Amino acid sequence: MSAATETPDRIGAGARLPRYALWGGAVAVLAVCAAYSLGVGRYPISFERVYGILVSHLVPIDTFWSVSDQRVVELIRAPRVLLAVLAGTGLAVAGATLQGVFRNPLVGPQIIGVSSGAAFGGALAILLFSGTSAILGLAVAFGLAAIALVYWMSRIAGRNPVLMLVLSGVVVSAFFAALIALIKYVADPDDKLPAIVFWLMGSFATATFEKLALVAPPIVVASLLLFAMRFRINVLSLGDEEAEGLGVRVEASRWFAILCVTVITASVVAAAGIVGWVGLVVPHLARMVVGPDHRLLIPASALVGGVYLLVIDDVARVATASEIPLGVITALIGAPVFAILLRKTQGSGWKHD
Amino acid sequence: MSMRKRSKPGLKRLRQTVATARIAACAIVAATSLCAAAMADPGVQFKDQQGRDITLKKPAERVVTIPIPAASTFIAIDGKTDRLVGMHERSKTAIMDGILGKIFPKAKDIPSDIVGKGFAPNVEAILAVRPDLVFQWANLGDEVVKPMTNAGLTVATFNYGTEELSQGWISIMGTVLGRPEKAKALIDWHNAERAVLEKKMAGLPKNKKPRVLFFLRVLSELRVAGDGTYNDFYIGLAGGRNAAKEVTKFKVVNAEQVVAWNPDVILLTAHEHKSRPEDVYNNPVFAGLSAVKNKRVYKVPLGGYRWDPPSQESPLMWKWLTKVVHPGMLKDDLRAEMVEKYRFIYGHDLTDDEIDSILLLGINKAQANYSQFARK
Numbered sequence: 001m002s003a004a005t006e007t008p009d010r011i012g013a014g015a016r017l018p019r020y021a022l023w024g025g026a027v028a029v030l031a032v033c034a035a036y037s038l039g040v041g042r043y044p045i046s047f048e049r050v051y052g053i054l055v056s057h058l059v060p061i062d063t064f065w066s067v068s069d070q071r072v073v074e075l076i077r078a079p080r081v082l083l084a085v086l087a088g089t090g091l092a093v094a095g096a097t098l099q100g101v102f103r104n105p106l107v108g109p110q111i112i113g114v115s116s117g118a119a120f121g122g123a124l125a126i127l128l129f130s131g132t133s134a135i136l137g138l139a140v141a142f143g144l145a146a147i148a149l150v151y152w153m154s155r156i157a158g159r160n161p162v163l164m165l166v167l168s169g170v171v172v173s174a175f176f177a178a179l180i181a182l183i184k185y186v187a188d189p190d191d192k193l194p195a196i197v198f199w200l201m202g203s204f205a206t207a208t209f210e211k212l213a214l215v216a217p218p219i220v221v222a223s224l225l226l227f228a229m230r231f232r233i234n235v236l237s238l239g240d241e242e243a244e245g246l247g248v249r250v251e252a253s254r255w256f257a258i259l260c261v262t263v264i265t266a267s268v269v270a271a272a273g274i275v276g277w278v279g280l281v282v283p284h285l286a287r288m289v290v291g292p293d294h295r296l297l298i299p300a301s302a303l304v305g306g307v308y309l310l311v312i313d314d315v316a317r318v319a320t321a322s323e324i325p326l327g328v329i330t331a332l333i334g335a336p337v338f339a340i341l342l343r344k345t346q347g348s349g350w351k352h353d
Numbered sequence: 354m355s356m357r358k359r360s361k362p363g364l365k366r367l368r369q370t371v372a373t374a375r376i377a378a379c380a381i382v383a384a385t386s387l388c389a390a391a392m393a394d395p396g397v398q399f400k401d402q403q404g405r406d407i408t409l410k411k412p413a414e415r416v417v418t419i420p421i422p423a424a425s426t427f428i429a430i431d432g433k434t435d436r437l438v439g440m441h442e443r444s445k446t447a448i449m450d451g452i453l454g455k456i457f458p459k460a461k462d463i464p465s466d467i468v469g470k471g472f473a474p475n476v477e478a479i480l481a482v483r484p485d486l487v488f489q490w491a492n493l494g495d496e497v498v499k500p501m502t503n504a505g506l507t508v509a510t511f512n513y514g515t516e517e518l519s520q521g522w523i524s525i526m527g528t529v530l531g532r533p534e535k536a537k538a539l540i541d542w543h544n545a546e547r548a549v550l551e552k553k554m555a556g557l558p559k560n561k562k563p564r565v566l567f568f569l570r571v572l573s574e575l576r577v578a579g580d581g582t583y584n585d586f587y588i589g590l591a592g593g594r595n596a597a598k599e600v601t602k603f604k605v606v607n608a609e610q611v612v613a614w615n616p617d618v619i620l621l622t623a624h625e626h627k628s629r630p631e632d633v634y635n636n637p638v639f640a641g642l643s644a645v646k647n648k649r650v651y652k653v654p655l656g657g658y659r660w661d662p663p664s665q666e667s668p669l670m671w672k673w674l675t676k677v678v679h680p681g682m683l684k685d686d687l688r689a690e691m692v693e694k695y696r697f698i699y700g701h702d703l704t705d706d707e708i709d710s711i712l713l714l715g716i717n718k719a720q721a722n723y724s725q726f727a728r729k
Contacts, residue, residue, distance in 0.1 A: 043613035195573030322604035
């Protein structure tokens with residue numbers, strides 16, 4: 001794998017003035033999707049009532065809705081919609097960053113072991129304690145432990161740091177997957193096991209504002225940090241030698257980016273379990289629109305990711321009376337889309353040696 | 354290694370026993386010239402729930418049960434635990450945690466290492482307890498049966514989930530243990546109670562049937578019992594409407610769906626140890642539900658087996674639920690009936706404290722109409 005030689009030109013091309021109208025439009029699409037999502041669900045409430053409830057927070061108006069309507073919109077739909085957007089945004093930014101710093105379109109948070117580590121931490125937290133803060137704490141801790149292991153392994157030897165890193169990620173993933181299986185084995189089958197299985201499968205069904213308040217700060221801060229280092233990610237995506245030549249401290253920058261990605265991924269895992277494929281697929285979709293310049297790609301991925309996961313979660317919660325597991329839909333859509341994208345973008349955006 | 358060392362002689366011993374038995378049988382037969390009569394004696398014959406013909410020479414003396422509820426059914430039919438020589442670890446915890454552990458304290462010495470965490474048999478451990486018959490699940494495929502039949506064990510399989518299948522368990526256990534009259538009495542009781550309730554509810558108009566929602570999980574996820582479940586069956590029997598009728602089997606739903614169904618009565622399973630009615634009451638999302646406003650969230654009782662799946666005690670569950678769904682409709686005294694039936698099933702005289710703990714009076718005390726179950 002080598003940096004595409006035309007990348008500098010692309011950066012030049014992408015560095016044109018941002019098209020504010022386009023960005024405004026994209027933000028509007030996300031806002032419209034979110035507003036629409038608040039209006040759909042298994043409990044029938046007319047859009048009029050939904051927006052009445054929302055508006056009543058800004059200006060005092062007469063209530064023409066029931067208490068149940070208000071509870072459903074404010075306590076069930078609002079946190080769930082916000083969490084879906086937040087998770088989609090965060091995972092997409094994380095994925096775009098990883099693909100950039102590793103110059104590899106196959107890399108996502110799941111590949112480098114962070115998801116497995118975080119999932120193990122969360123499962124352990126459910127086994128030993130209860131409550132979202134314990135899950136968040138241990139998910140982040142073991143996400144970081146996983147990435148530390150990967151870092152330690154990938155530095156042992158090898159001339160190809162990217163390959164070593166991906167291989168280390170596979171090893172660490174497998175290790176934590178085994179630990180998760182062990183936890184499931186020892187968990188009380190009447191009480192803890194169903195909780196662990198349900199949480200691992202990935203769902204926004206248990207979203208609350210408390211949960212949102214807990215995981216939003218780390219996701220937002222880490223995403224903003226990545227956005228702030230978007231130019232540096234561009235340079236890293238040129239390849240190590242070029243980046244060093246341009247005066248960037250390659251190792252430090254790369255690991256800082258990975259650290260941010262870990263925090264985002266572990267926070268999402270803590271709130272909603274493993275939501276696969278988003279970080280892998282969404283950056284490709286965004287890249288098709290704005291090209292490989294991370295100054296554009298990172299915010300574009302964020303917007304696309306938010307819409308993507310929001311729409312998928314709408315299907316999961318509304319399509320049938322029973323919840324469709326989120327991970328099933330993301331994988332069913334993600335895998336084929338990714339396969340097609342891989343074939344199409346082969347040789348254009350990315351090249352293999 | 355030690356397992357292998359122990360069980361190989363075990364296997365050999367088993368074969369020897371079988372061989373000796375055969376020789377002995379033949380010798381006796383020859384000696385007494387009753388060969389023809391002996392050949393005509395069919396021994397114990399029955400069909401298991403996969404329709405396979407099973408034959409035992411005589412009623413089983415040593416039985417292993419792998420399906421979790423089967424151990425308590427066994428005890429119900431036999432009225433003692435001597436012939437139960439192995440059971441699932443979770444059968445044992447269920448028994449020791451509940452009333453059966455108090456009635457049959459010797460159950461704690463019955464080996465429970467005969468299956469792993471799932472239902473895959475530990476064939477060597479099973480051989481070591483020399484069972485005449487092993488009960489196993491029918492729906493888990495040949496993988497959990499073949500290793501045992503290959504080792505020369507006799508295996509009968511069970512299915513689960515309906516009243517008919519449950520009566521099949523009782524009937525088969527009665528045959529196997531040589532106590533068909535007890536099995537028949539139990540089944541007659543089930544059918545009689547069912548007929549009474551069906552007749553009573555037949556004329557009930559739809560708007561007089563409260564919407565009942567059964568939660569199998571409420572703490573981690575919201576898993577409900579839909580159409581085609583045993584829970585659906587007894588909700589109907591008790592004169593209720595299953596609020597989750599539009600989903601089939603056991604499904605996870607979101608809170609909004611529960612609000613849309615707006616159940617009048619909510620039931621929490623005893624399987625989820627830690628769930629309490631307060632978990633529903635304290636969830637602000639559910640504050641508007643009819644069941645919450647009227648304090649009609651109940652934890653299902655825990656008797657000789659949990660009352661929510663089918664079992665030998667099911668008619669007591671049906672009556673309890675009818676009294677919960679339609680307070681005042683049945684005049685019978687459930688506590689008196691429990692005493693009577695426990696004497697019949699387990700040969701045990703329930704104390705008032707034991708009845709309180711089976712009916713979970715502590716947990717359910719504050720719920721609407723639950724004082725009807727309090728001691729007089």
